[in-house]
Amino acid sequence: AQKVTQAQTEISVVEKEDVTLDCVYETRDTTYYLFWYKQPPSGELVFLIRRNSFDEQNEISGRYSWNFQKSTSSFNFTITASQVVDSAVYFCALSEAPDDKIIFGKGTRLHILP
């Protein structure tokens, strides 16, 4: 069965600190896709990244970076030099095929304190 676990319910850090959001997933498939989303207070879901199971290279996009480790079934997300605008709920998610249903974790609420 597919499952995504985000053990951190809520995190608070002071602005400019680095913060890592954890994500652990379960799937029996060898081919799958992992995602991260940001949900600001307005409610819309903002797509951040998609990673397929065959690509274990870490990804960096500006202050955001992602660490994918198949050995530990983890896909962690790090924000470097956090800013108040990073305050949001972040979701990790999994699907087993393109255009297939997506299984979401319960999210981590991130507070960046000025």
Place this chain on the structure above:
Amino acid sequence: DGGITQSPKYLFRKEGQNVTLSCEQNLNHDAMYWYRQDPGQGLRLIYYSQIVNDFQKGDIAEGYSVSREKKESFPLTVTSAQKNPTAFYLCATNEQFFGPGTRLTVL
């Protein structure tokens, strides 16, 4: 601009009434999805459609119905059989494109 529109943003209904949430897209995507989000929870899949005139139940379809008569439109009806309909509803066309959501409150 291409995108997904959901209307209205906020919706209030009395208990026992059916209500239909609108989802329209101009992205020319074949697939469309409806998700429900409760406070402190992730999104859960209600229904999805990968082609016109066809749709499948997701994980929490009970108390909901959908239709897919046009590629652009995928309305969701919350029926009186849905025991706890108050939630935030999001429509999507794939993993990257989500609508702004409709917050439904049943009084």
